[in-house]
Amino acid sequence: MIKLYNTMTGKKEEFVPVTPGTLNMYACGVTVYDLSHIGHARGAVAFDLIQRYFRRRGYQVTYVRNFTDVDDKIINRAKEEGITAAEVASKYIDAYQEDMKRLGVGRPDIEPLATEHIREMIEVIRRLIEKGHAYAVDGDVYFRVASFKDYGKLSKRNLDDMKAGARVEVDERKEDPLDFALWKASKPGEPAWDSPWGPGRPGWHIECTAMGFKHLGETFDIHAGGKDLIFPHHENEIAQSEASSGRRFVNYWLHNGFVNINQEKMSKSLGNFFTIRDILDKYDAEIVRLFLLSTHYRSPIDFSDANLKDARAGLDRFYTMKEGIKNFLAGKKPSAVKPEEVVESVDKSLYEKIVNLPKAFEDAMDDDFNSALAIGIIYDAVREVNKFIADLGQKNEQGAYIILSAAQESFDNVSRTLGIFLREPEEWFGEARLGEHKVTLSMEQIEEYIHLRNQARERKDWAEADRVRRVLDDAGVTLFDRPGGTVWKPK
RNA sequence: GGCGGCGUAGCCAAGUGGCUAAGGCAGAGGUCUGCAAAACCUUCAUUCAUCGGUUCAAAUCCGAUCGCCGCCUCCA
Numbered sequence: 115m116i117k118l119y120n121t122m123t124g125k126k127e128e129f130v131p132v133t134p135g136t137l138n139m140y141a142c143g144v145t146v147y148d149l150s151h152i153g154h155a156r157g158a159v160a161f162d163l164i165q166r167y168f169r170r171r172g173y174q175v176t177y178v179r180n181f182t183d184v185d186d187k188i189i190n191r192a193k194e195e196g197i198t199a200a201e202v203a204s205k206y207i208d209a210y211q212e213d214m215k216r217l218g219v220g221r222p223d224i225e226p227l228a229t230e231h232i233r234e235m236i237e238v239i240r241r242l243i244e245k246g247h248a249y250a251v252d253g254d255v256y257f258r259v260a261s262f263k264d265y266g267k268l269s270k271r272n273l274d275d276m277k278a279g280a281r282v283e284v285d286e287r288k289e290d291p292l293d294f295a296l297w298k299a300s301k302p303g304e305p306a307w308d309s310p311w312g313p314g315r316p317g318w319h320i321e322c323t324a325m326g327f328k329h330l331g332e333t334f335d336i337h338a339g340g341k342d343l344i345f346p347h348h349e350n351e352i353a354q355s356e357a358s359s360g361r362r363f364v365n366y367w368l369h370n371g372f373v374n375i376n377q378e379k380m381s382k383s384l385g386n387f388f389t390i391r392d393i394l395d396k397y398d399a400e401i402v403r404l405f406l407l408s409t410h411y412r413s414p415i416d417f418s419d420a421n422l423k424d425a426r427a428g429l430d431r432f433y434t435m436k437e438g439i440k441n442f443l444a445g446k447k448p449s450a451v452k453p454e455e456v457v458e459s460v461d462k463s464l465y466e467k468i469v470n471l472p473k474a475f476e477d478a479m480d481d482d483f484n485s486a487l488a489i490g491i492i493y494d495a496v497r498e499v500n501k502f503i504a505d506l507g508q509k510n511e512q513g514a515y516i517i518l519s520a521a522q523e524s525f526d527n528v529s530r531t532l533g534i535f536l537r538e539p540e541e542w543f544g545e546a547r548l549g550e551h552k553v554t555l556s557m558e559q560i561e562e563y564i565h566l567r568n569q570a571r572e573r574k575d576w577a578e579a580d581r582v583r584r585v586l587d588d589a590g591v592t593l594f595d596r597p598g599g600t601v602w603k604p605k
Numbered sequence: 606g607g608c609g610g611c612g613u614a615g616c617c618a619a620g621u622g623g624c625u626a627a628g629g630c631a632g633a634g635g636u637c638u639g640c641a642a643a644a645c646c647u648u649c650a651u652u653c654a655u656c657g658g659u660u661c662a663a664a665u666c667c668g669a670u671c672g673c674c675g676c677c678u679c680c681a
Contacts, residue, residue, distance in 0.1 A: 124609090144681075157681040187679070266608095269676075275607045276677070318679085340681030344609085347680090370681065371610095377673070381680055408629080409618070414611080414674075424617060424630045431629085434643060478619090487619050490628035497628090497645090504637095504645045576639055583641075594642050603642095 116171065118336075119412060119482045121344060121367040122268055126482055131335050132365065137173040138330040139165055140364075142322060142339035142347070143225070145182040146206035147191045150213055151387035152402075152417055153340070153373040153380045159403060160370045160411035161338045162219045163532065164483050170531050171476070178329050179222040180322065181207055183229050184315050189304055199305050200229075213390040216399050218533045226325045228316065232307045234324040235316045238358050239296045239309075247357040251287045253299030253312040259292045262353045268367060269345035294350050296320050319350040323358070326351075332359040338368040342379075371414045380417065388417065400542075401425045403534050407485040428493070429535075429542065435496050436525070437539035438503040439518045446515055453516045460513030464498055468517065471495050471524040475531075485532065492528060492535075495521075543603045553590040553604050560591055564600050567593070 116129040131137060141161040144154050158179075165177040183203035192199040214221075228235075239255055242248035247261045259265050259273065266272050276292055285291070295317035300306035306313040326334060332355070339348065348367065355363035372379045375386045393402060405425040409415040457465040471491070478488040499521050506514060529535035555563075567582035583593055590605045 121609095142681075145679085150681085154681050160681095185679090269608075271608055271677075338681095341610090342676065342680055345676060346678090372675075372681075374674080379675065379680090383678095383680070412610095413618090416617085418617095420630085421617060427630060428628095430643090438644080484619075487627075490619060493628050500644055501646085571639075574639070580640065592642070595638075595640095596643085 116168070116480050117482055118366055118368065120365075121369050122364075124270075127366070129335075129366065131173070132331075132333055135172070135174055137165070137168045137175045137177075137336065138334035139168075139175065139177050139336040139338065140322070140326050140330055140334060141177070141179045141222075141337075142343055143179045143181050144210060145185050145187060146203045146210060147185065147187040148206060148382070149389040149391065150206075150210055151373075151380060151382070151389050152393055153387065155213070155217055155219075155390050155402070156373050156406050156411075156415070157338070157340050157370045158214060158219050159217060159406050160483075161368070163407065163485065164336075164338070164368070164411075165222075166220070166531060166533075167479050167483060176224070176330060177222045178224045178226065178325065180226050180228065180325055181210075182318070182321065183207070183227045184305055185318065203227075203229075209391075213394070216394050217390065218399060218403060224329050226329060228321040228325075229305075231321060231324045231328065232316065234328050235320045236297075236307075236309050238320060238324050238327070238354065241358045242296065242354065245357065247354075248296055249289070250297075250311045253297075253314055254287070254295060255297035255311055256288055256293040257296050257350065257354060257357075258289060259294070259353065260290055262357050264356065265353050266349065268352055269349050271345065271349075294319065294346065296354070319347055320354060322347075322351050323355045323363075326355070326363070327359070332363070333361050334364060336366045336368055337364040338370070341369045341371060344369055370411045371409075374414050374416045375418075377416065397422050397426070400429060400534050400537070403532075404429060404489070407532060407534070408489055410482075410484055410486050412482075431493075432496055432535050433537070433539040433542040435500050435503070436522075436535070437543075438500065439522050440539060442503070442506065442514065442518050443522065448515070448519070453520070456510065456513040457516055460510050460517060461502060464502055465517050465520065467495060467498065468521045468524050472527045475528045479531075488528070488532070492525070495524075555586070555589045555591065560586065560589075560602055564593065564602065568600060 117126045118129055119126050139161075141157070144150055161177075161179070165175050169175050181203070184199065188199045188202050192202045195202065211221075239248060242257065243250065243255065246258070248255055248257050266276070273292065297309060297311055297314050297320075298317060299312055299314045305315055307315060322337075326337070337348070337351075344367075352363050374380060378384065378386065380387045401422055402425075405422055406415065408425065408428075415421075453465070474491050475488050478484045478491055481487070499518075502509070502514075502517065525535060553560075563582050563586050567579050570576075570578035570582065586593060586602070587605065591602050592605045593600055593602050
């Protein structure tokens, strides 16, 4: 049973789908007027994991994540760059797709564009006017907030409070300062579509209603987005959607916490942001993923070098274990003996823990997608497997084979869902980390130095051996003498 | 001002009524190693911002206080 925290009720609830065995989920994507930052990445990673987890638990999933490709900021950007709004959008959609691919975020089932749903938006607006929930003025159309009695139910505000503290610009043409635009008359030179109210473009909120209706139905299971979208965006979506359809729009509202810099929200307007690609140039994508998943998706997370380095250290430890398992299993054949019998004499409790790892993982994830707890459970298992590997010499070989192959299977099982720990150890220690560091020697030169040092070690010329170690260290290369020979890793 | 949330070790971070407060990083000591590194072992919060209350029992529920953050305007 999956439990999830619903912003609407403020509680963790059991997930009950509209249609048994099916998940219909919508996540607000980005407005494509600039490169995306690590805050955008957090939402994308979190909701990708959530929809992926539902698939793991057997649900038939339709996951929709939109692009807002018409908006004031896009228009302004187009003016600045002397290109069309459509060109701006297209450019940053491509950039976003590239960033997501590098982060290991899968493509949603449907990635609708606002501009491809103008007809559907007009239809919803027309229906709202018919029902008395909206009105047209000078080519604009506004939603009549006072006509929707549940307005404020998501963000827990009431109309009187908002009017008291209103900082909304006063527009005399609106019946109420809180009324919001469904359709905006276009100014000359701006993107425009024909409508019953004259040429114009959609307001921000209406696209999600129209695209949600079209792709997922008038009532769907999950709608997700950043905490900052609760008000006004999602509140307005609810008003439009429920006023037009007469039904509940969404059953569960999920909101991710922010990425902070020095305890402050990262945002474009504060200027304290790092783009995804800046970060990926400095840190391997897997480090960034582990960092993001190490904190529960609803909590704030502080972006800092120290935290990224913690994540890197964690990955080193995981891949060291994976290397140990791999080295042991290499070239060995499965035994025909029943696991239970052999394992009994080797380490029964470890075996059971390993076999139960996927279940323990699911227990953590079932509880509001607690990836932080899930990762803690994995590291608990890592320590125990490492301990086992350290004592391998004293173990029954058949039993050890059974335990370590089971470990490999269990770790792979949970890794596939998390989208981390999936690489081969050589790849992690080699190319993945090579990219982050300055190694000033070629592979051949490094091998040559290692050979030189090992010759010195054979004649027990420790001074020379240490000298070579220092030379390589200065070049950003660290040596490790392993039972199988000397290996090197970027410092 | 209104609404929402947070405060757990040097740092990151789980835990929302009941066994010894997960896990990681950093630190200390040890095993191993020519030296290292890794790995492993031991150690590292009698206590969960503070004060008061409810309860047989609270980090967890209630109230107050202090501090921090977010939303109320575009924002993941």
